[in-house]
Amino acid sequence: MNISNRIQSVPVSTIMELLTYSAKAKKLGKKVYHLNIGQPDIKTPEGFFDAIRGYKSKVLEYALSEGLPELIDAIRKYYKNYNIDFENEDILITNGGSEALLFTIISICDEGDNILVPEPFYSNYYSFCKSVGVDINPITTIAENGFHLPPKEDIIAKINSNTKAILFSNPGNPTGVVYTKEExxxxxxxxxxxxxWVIADEVYREFIYDGEYTSLGNIKCIEDRVIIVDSVSKRYSACGARVGSLASKNKKFIGSILKLCQARLSVPTLEQVGAIELYKTDNSYLHSVNKEYKERRDVLYNELMKIPGVICKKPSGAFYIVAKIPVKNADHFVKWLLSDFDIDGETVMPCPAEGFYHTPGFGIDEIRLAYILNSDDLKKAAYLLKEGLEAYLKIEK
Amino acid sequence: MNISNRIQSVPVSTIMELLTYSAKAKKLGKKVYHLNIGQPDIKTPEGFFDAIRGYKSKVLEYALSEGLPELIDAIRKYYKNYNIDFENEDILITNGGSEALLFTIISICDEGDNILVPEPFYSNYYSFCKSVGVDINPITTIAENGFHLPPKEDIIAKINSNTKAILFSNPGNPTGVVYTKEExxxxxxxxxxxxxWVIADEVYREFIYDGEYTSLGNIKCIEDRVIIVDSVSKRYSACGARVGSLASKNKKFIGSILKLCQARLSVPTLEQVGAIELYKTDNSYLHSVNKEYKERRDVLYNELMKIPGVICKKPSGAFYIVAKIPVKNADHFVKWLLSDFDIDGETVMPCPAEGFYHTPGFGIDEIRLAYILNSDDLKKAAYLLKEGLEAYLKIEK
Known part of the structure; x- marks a missing residue:
């Protein structure tokens, strides 16, 4: 009566331990500016709620395993606007981007296989992989270089006979990097x-603030090996809907995923009914969200640049910045911010970045900051970070 | 750029092929009485929709990874009514019973391990297992015996060093068997x-028509090894909500599952808000649903008994009957019913039972009938089955 080896290799979420620290701080009356989470504060388009409120059937039936046809069609049209040509048969609806990723890993890797992933990476990639016996094969990128990719030969050197895919988020979580056309x-x-295979997690596709964006979906010459993971979570600030999708022109791959979709029966019906409306949201919504985040990015980046010893390049996408800070251990620093520091009863909570790295020892002196607060609050949070850092460095052992 | 061996071992859903037959029949104007699916026709309690319509927040945020606290508390209380003592910490909300099963298999089995399962069984058990490299180790049960379990020594004889658990649904899908206290x-x-480990899939707990029911949750002496899979799908006719749960008093197990829950972030927020209300549904709802299905069970069973050569015992639970029929190949018979048979433009669609068996050759002459139609339609469907069978036997090669 044992727990499996694979589940033992899945890490306990480090952020959960920190949340007990922030809960304690709040209990003591402290105000905590959260820069640690990826939960946007932007309003979800009303159409989502309206569609669900208007649902008429008296019996809440299973949806089709592949997803509601209208939602699939809406996603096909969405891609079409980016000159990405998918047929409806190339698209499957999933329980968030999470299920899309887990099902993909199961379908292209056997136990002992590995997937190339630029680090730092979204830490749940690691959990999904390890839960089904797959290893992450990290391609290290660094703050000094804005987390862009190393030269081709460095990546090729990592490939072995068990390497099945390259997986990355673009724009990147946690780094905010947007890969160039050349990359x-x-x-x-x-x-x-x-x-x-190439697995492109493009859930932040609309969150580009400078320059061009190249989707893997636009690279015709490898379209049979491209798998695009997507989600309404960030695009439409609908994280709680858990509506994601997979798209690929590889029929064998889609057929494989469909078997898993059929086994788990369906994605919630009402959430899909709502999501159809999300894809009808006027483009001005996405533009104004982009404008808002761009402003926040600039505010936070500029404030960070005023803090002595902080190293980061201005990221071009998503809503995160990973910064190197002049401390020995960022995890300890964040705990200290929550338990031992405040200015007028207020403190700030960044996310230690070590959990985004696979290579031991990397990221220990880095933090991820999510700019999911309004500009005034961001300024306040950055000020608290600056003052906190200064105070911490005086007592750091 | 291959598909994994494990995904290749996941079977293509056989029902999907049959659905193309029924779609074709309908296109030709035939009316098809569907006895092949587990989608109830009972109304979902209004409270579910009302709660979702009344949702006030403007931002649809992630729920907690473990599930909404109010929903967990509602499920704890629900179990309490059955004298099953869980703490809130023993319960996790999942994307339907499906995710609960997949996460459980990942957490207690490594590649090459096996799970004892009485066959015939819910065929997706096989898909979940194979997708993560786990084998099903079948305990064969037979129609003549009402699909009750074989003697203890027969089960023990199947156990080997890689056997990690016993998994079963009770009441049973597809058989409708309700295990006795002795079993x-x-x-x-x-x-x-x-x-x-013992994994008890008890999603049909309220669908008991005769005699006593013993939940695994009531067996104190093994409570540290019991895992209960549950779902609102059948109980409240809310299949499309995809709200399931796992409950276990084994902290190590729950801690392991929680890691997977955190990796996939959360279960849809609104569906959980609705599900909280489901658990507040007046008991009269469950009683009237039970009464309705009991009547249908009796109608269908009595009609089946009038068909020469049909072998089955009266099942005591769920809403299925598996019956042996006097044909060589039930799959061929069902296809024939859809494509070559009708009476006044009407036909019937049972589900061939072979897919519910693991042992090759078993179930070829069996069908599963779901009594999810009202009594009049059920009588009509049984009549069509009787006439169809008679006609088919005349031409069967």
Whole structure:
């Protein structure tokens, strides 16, 4: 009566321990500015709620395993606007991007296989992989270089006979990096030359603040090996809907995923009914959200640049910044901010970045900051970070 | 760029092929009485929809990974009514019973391990297991015996060093069997003596028509090894909500599952808000649903008994009957019913039972009938089955 080895290799969420610290701080009356989470404060488009309120059937039936046809069609049209040509049969609806990722890993990897992932990466990639016996094969990127990819030969050197895919988020969580056209082309070449799948997690596609964006969906020459993971969570500030999708022109892959979709029967019906309306949201919504985040990015980045010893490049996408800070241990620093520091009863909570790295020892002196607060609050939070850091460095052992 | 071996071992849903037959029949204007699916026709309690319509927040945020506290508390109280003592910390909300099962298999089995399951069984058990490299170790049960369990020594003979658990649905899908107190005690003894987990899928707990019901949750002496899978789908006719749960007093197990729950972030917020109300539904709802299904069970069983050559015992629970029929190949018979048979433009669609068996050759001459139609339609469906069978036997090669 044992717990499996694979589940033992799945890490306990480090953020959960920190949340007990922040809960304690709040209990003591402290105000905590949360820069640690990816939960946007933007309003979900009303159409989502209206559609669900208007649902008429008296029996809440299973949806089709592949997803509601109208939702699939809406997603096809959405991609079409980006010149990404999917057929409805290429798209499956999933329980968030999370299920899309887990099902993908199961379908392309057997136990002992590995997936190339630029680090730092969204830490749940690791949990999904380890839960089904798959390893992450990290491609290290660094703050000094804005977390852009290393040269092609460095990536190729990591590939072995068990390497099945390259997985990355673009724009990147946690780094906010947006890969250049050249980087995407390089990934495509590597995938083709080494017979790998490419899994592109593009849930932050609309969160680009400077320059061009190249979706993997636009790279025609490798379209049979591209898998796009998507979600309404960030795009429409509908994290709690848990509506994601997978898209691929590889019929064998989609057929494989469909078997898993059929086994778990369906994605919630009402959430899909709501999501159909999300995709009809006027483009001005996405533009104004983009404008808002861009402003926040600028505010936070500029404030960070005023803090001595902080190293980061201005990120171009998503709503995160990973910054190197002049401390020995960022986890200890964050706990200290929550338990031992305040200015007029207020403190700030960044997320220690070590959990986003696979290579031991990396990220210990880094934090991730999510700019999910309004600009005034962000300024306040950055001020608290600056003052906190200064005070901490005086007592750091 | 391959598909994994494990996904290749997951079977394509056989019912999907049949659905193309029924779609074709309908296109030709035939009326098809569906006895093949587990989608109830009972109204979902209004409270579910009302609660969701009344949801006030403007931002649809992630719920907690473990589930909404009010929902967990409602489920604790629900169990309490059955004298099953869980703490809130023993319960996790999942994306339907499906996710509960997949996460459980991942958490207690490594690749190459196996799980004892009485066959015929809910066929998706097989898909969940194979998708993560786990084998099903079948305990064969037969129609002549009403699908009750074989003697203890027969079950023990199947156990090997890779056997980690016993998994079963009770009341049973597809058989409708309700295990006796003696059978549950036998399972408990085996689990204790051979150090196995017991996974009890009790989603049909309220669908008992005769005699007593013993939940695994009532067996105190093995409470540290019991895992209860549950769902609102059938109980409240809310299949499309995809709200399930796991409950166990084993802290190590719950802690392991929680890691997977945290990795996939959360279960849809609104569906949980609705589900809280489901658990407040007046007991008269469950009683009237039970009464309705009991009547249907009697109608269908009595009609089946009038068909020459049909072998089945009267099932005591769920809303299914598995019957042996005097044909060589039930799959062929069902396809024939859809494509070559009708009376006044009407036909019937049972589900071939072979897919519910693991042992090759078993179930080929069996069908599963779901009594999810009203009594008049059920009578009509049984009549069509009787006439269809008679006609088919004349031409069967």
């Amino acid at each position: 995407i082309d390089m990934i495509s070449e590597i995938a083709k030359e080494h017979n790998l | 549950i005690d036998m399972i408990s003894e085996i689990a204790k003596e051979h150090n196995l």
